[in-house]
Structures are given as structure tokens and as C-alpha cells.
Amino acid sequence: MAVFGCARCGAELTVPVSPVALPDHARQTYGHELLPALMESGTYAVDPEPSGPPWRRWSEVGAQEAGARGVFAPVPALSFGSRGAVVVAPGDVRGTVLIPERCQGYCLGLDGSSGPNLACARCGQAVATRVDDCTLWQAVRLDPDAVQTLTADAPALPADWSALGREYEAIPPVEQGGWWDPRWEAALGVALAHLLAASAGTPVSLPDGLLAETLGRALDLLLPRGRAPRKAAALAGPGLPVPGPAPDILLVPRHPRTGEVWQAPPGVAHTVPVSAGVWLQLALQPARLPAPATGRLPDGVERDDPLPLRPHSLFRPDPRILLHTLARLPAVREPWLRAIHDRVGKSPYSRPF
Structure with missing residues (x-):
């Protein structure tokens, strides 16, 4: 398990969490209502792709530079933020306060469009982005440039x-x-x-x-x-x-x-x-069975x-x-x-x- 903390002052920012793979629906938008947390409590995942601002349009980046960043077909915009954001459930975050001027959202909550909107409560450094608006799976993304691992994970075990x-x-x-x-x-x-x-x-x-x-x-x-x-x-x-x-x-x-x-x-x-x-x-x-059964069910057939x-x-x-x-x-x-x-x-x- 790992505990993540502020890179500036060392304050703890999460409860102990265990590594898992980033879910496929991490970037999904769905419906027009509040969705549950993306991550299960007590877990974290590392996003291998860049995330957050600054954003650049495909026409500005061009196919060659985009290909060097692992994108091989046109997309509306590419993130030039840092790779390796640590994604956790909002309930597993500790010691943070909202940054009011970065609390923009589309409808019912925060969408993270303005960059990190959570600061370390001890020293004030921006450390994470909370997302909880409608259509978005709720999550907190810890900025890899602003946090550190306070308690290291045990050596990774092979998949069982x-x-x-x-x-x-x-x-x-x-x-x-x-x-x-x-x-x-x-x-x-x-x-x-x-x-x-x-x-x-x-x-x-x-x-x-x-x-x-x-x-x-x-x-x-x-x-x-x-x-x-x-x-x-x-x-x-x-x-x-x-x-x-x-x-x-x-x-x-x-x-x-x-x-x-x-x-x-x-x-x-x-x-x-x-x-x-x-x-x-x-x-x-x-x-x-393709149709409801009557009488006594034969062995091996489920109700x-x-x-x-x-x-x-x-x-x-x-x-x-x-x-x-x-x-x-x-x-x-x-x-x-x-x-x-x-x-x-x-x-x-x-x-x-």
C-alpha cells in the first residue's frame, strides 16, 4: 500500500491505498446525472497519459508531433499536462482545501477544466484536481509534479x-x-x-x-x-x-x-x-433455459x-x-x-x- 503526500511540505494527502489498473471508463462521459466514484475505496491507479491543461488543438500540434506523443489520428485537442497522475476516490483524500477560483463546472459540480482545484491544507500548494460534475465519474487526480509517495508500495507481485x-x-x-x-x-x-x-x-x-x-x-x-x-x-x-x-x-x-x-x-x-x-x-x-421451466428442474439446470x-x-x-x-x-x-x-x-x- 502507499500513502501520497505533498511534495512541498510532506503532509499526508491520502489514506493508505493499493495499486490497481486504471478502469476503462476513466474518460467516459455518461448521461446527465451524478455518477459514482471511479475508483474503489482503498485503491489508486496511475494514468499513463498526459492529463489536464495546457491543451493544444490538433491543427497546432500536427500529425508528426502528435505521433511522437502516442496519438496517431486527429483528436479535438491534446493534453500537454504531466503524465502519471495518481487517481483515487474522493473519499480517500485527506488534508486538502478547495481553490475557489478554480472550481468551475458544467452543471452540478467540478469538472477540473481549469486545472488543479485542491490545495494542500498545510502549505497551500495546488496538489490535485477533483472531478464530480454530472456525466463524469467522480475522482481526484493527484498532480504527479506536486505529490510524493510517503509510504512506498511493496514490490509488485505477478498477476495471480x-x-x-x-x-x-x-x-x-x-x-x-x-x-x-x-x-x-x-x-x-x-x-x-x-x-x-x-x-x-x-x-x-x-x-x-x-x-x-x-x-x-x-x-x-x-x-x-x-x-x-x-x-x-x-x-x-x-x-x-x-x-x-x-x-x-x-x-x-x-x-x-x-x-x-x-x-x-x-x-x-x-x-x-x-x-x-x-x-x-x-x-x-x-x-x-430459453423459456421458463415447469415442474421439477433436471440436474444441472438453473432456476x-x-x-x-x-x-x-x-x-x-x-x-x-x-x-x-x-x-x-x-x-x-x-x-x-x-x-x-x-x-x-x-x-x-x-x-x-
């Missing part, structure tokens, strides 16, 4: 894949109101970007079930039709045998603690990382009471997360994939979004 289904929970795809969970929309927006890159512009076939229900329509609409043969994609990971013959693409879990991607066996051309909570639901979802939640709309991967991920994949420089990026960018809420 055997404990994935035991220590981490699957995320149900549908909320009580019949809406798709926004974390699914973000996670599969990331996965869709990697799937498109792995396809090399060839149609992709998915196994029947939830995976096809969530990603099949998007792949069919974004990839050219009529090209054969299709590339086969399937799920694989700890506790899940690799189907034979070996598919062209495997969707595998990304460890929620380390961010490490599960290593596929030799002979698989491409792997697509999927958020562990979503992967667990996709890979380990129990089989259900359908209560009935599983069903969405009231087709699944839509988050288009902004898709574009963000695509723009940072070198493959987007290929003309066919750049065309998909530009098409989605011009109409981010048309089919299938």
Missing part, C-alpha cells in the same frame, strides 16, 4: 490468474432499469477498437451468445461486407479452454490489479484485451426465478471511448482503419452507436 474468478466479481451487463451498464459500454468500446485493428479489415465472426449480442452488430456495420473468409474470434483465459481449431483472434482478460493481459498460447495471431469484470461475465455466464434482466435497447459501444482508443493504436494509420475512425468521428451517434 487463478484467483481471477474468486477475488474479483463479474459485472452484470444490464442495470435494474433495463439500461446497459455504462462500464460495459466503455470496456467494449476499448475491445472493439482492438478487434477492428486485429481484423485487418476482414469481417469477424463471433460465437453466439452475449459476445455476439454486444459486439456483433458493430463489427458487421463497421467492417466491409462480402469479404471471405471471415476471421474467427473467441473468448479465452484462465479456466477457459482455447477452442479448436485455434481462432484468429482471442478476447482475453486484463488483470484488474496489474493491468497485465493474459498470455494466449502459441499459434494465436492476435489477442484483444477485455476488462476483467466484463470478461468474467462473458466467459463464465451460466447457461440458462429462472428471478428472470435475468434484459435490456430494452440494442447494445451500443461507447463511441468516444472507441475513438480515444483507436487514435492511440498505431494501426489506425492504415487507410482502411483511419476511414472507420473518421466515419465514427463524424457521426458518433449513428448506427451502431
Whole structure:
């Protein structure tokens, strides 16, 4: 675990927190209401990308400089802030005060658009940015140039894949109101970007079930039709045998603690990382009868009471997360994939979004 503090005076700014991977929905905007905390209490993640002001437009930066910063397709603006912000839950922050002149927000809270809005209560140095406005997942981002690690982490342990289904929970795809969970929309927006890159512009076939229900329509609409043969994609990971013959693409879990991607066996051309909570639901979802059963249920058949939640709309991967991920994949420089990026960018809420 680690405790982070002010780099100027050494005051403690967080409770002890443990490292985890940055969630896929860290940059998601969703709905027009207050969202919960991005990070679970007692955890922190390090954002590898630059964040916060100053911002520069794509036209000012240019493709060459943007590419050197890991962005390979046009984006509205690039952050030239520092890399390595430490992201924690707002409730895990201590010893800070708001900076009133930097408390701008769009609607119901703070959006962090003016830069750090939290100062160290002891010495007054700006140390973090709190975000809690509507449509944004609530979080505090500690400025890597203004904080230090007071209590060092223990040496990082390798990912324990055997404990994935035991220590981490699957995320149900549908909320009580019949809406798709926004974390699914973000996670599969990331996965869709990697799937498109792995396809090399060839149609992709998915196994029947939830995976096809969530990603099949998007792949069919974004990839050219009529090209054969299709590339086969399937799920694989700890506790899940690799189907034979070996598919062209495997969707595998990304460890929620380390961010490490599960290593596929030799002979698989491409792997697509999927958020562990979503992967667990996709890979380990129990089989259900297609219709309610009557009388005594046979062995091995689950009860359908209560009935599983069903969405009231087709699944839509988050288009902004898709574009963000695509723009940072070198493959987007290929003309066919750049065309998909530009098409989605011009109409981010048309089919299938």
C-alpha cells in the first residue's frame, strides 16, 4: 500500500491505498446525472497519459508531433499536462482545501477544466484536481509534479490468474432499469477498437451468445461486407479452454490489479484485451433455459426465478471511448482503419452507436 503526500511540505494527502489498473471508463462521459466514484475505496491507479491543461488543438500540434506523443489520428485537442497522475476516490483524500477560483463546472459540480482545484491544507500548494460534475465519474487526480509517495508500495507481485474468478466479481451487463451498464459500454468500446485493428479489415465472426449480442452488430456495420473468409474470434483465459481449431483472434482478460493481459498460447495471431469484470461475465455466464421451466428442474439446470434482466435497447459501444482508443493504436494509420475512425468521428451517434 502507499500513502501520497505533498511534495512541498510532506503532509499526508491520502489514506493508505493499493495499486490497481486504471478502469476503462476513466474518460467516459455518461448521461446527465451524478455518477459514482471511479475508483474503489482503498485503491489508486496511475494514468499513463498526459492529463489536464495546457491543451493544444490538433491543427497546432500536427500529425508528426502528435505521433511522437502516442496519438496517431486527429483528436479535438491534446493534453500537454504531466503524465502519471495518481487517481483515487474522493473519499480517500485527506488534508486538502478547495481553490475557489478554480472550481468551475458544467452543471452540478467540478469538472477540473481549469486545472488543479485542491490545495494542500498545510502549505497551500495546488496538489490535485477533483472531478464530480454530472456525466463524469467522480475522482481526484493527484498532480504527479506536486505529490510524493510517503509510504512506498511493496514490490509488485505477478498477476495471480487463478484467483481471477474468486477475488474479483463479474459485472452484470444490464442495470435494474433495463439500461446497459455504462462500464460495459466503455470496456467494449476499448475491445472493439482492438478487434477492428486485429481484423485487418476482414469481417469477424463471433460465437453466439452475449459476445455476439454486444459486439456483433458493430463489427458487421463497421467492417466491409462480402469479404471471405471471415476471421474467427473467441473468448479465452484462465479456466477457459482455447477452442479448436485455434481462432484468429482471442478476447482475453486484463488483470484488474496489474493491468497485465493474459498470455494466449502459441499459434494465436492476435489477442484483444477485455476488462476483467466484463470478461468474467462473458466467459463464465451460466447457461440458462430459453423459456421458463415447469415442474421439477433436471440436474444441472438453473432456476429462472428471478428472470435475468434484459435490456430494452440494442447494445451500443461507447463511441468516444472507441475513438480515444483507436487514435492511440498505431494501426489506425492504415487507410482502411483511419476511414472507420473518421466515419465514427463524424457521426458518433449513428448506427451502431
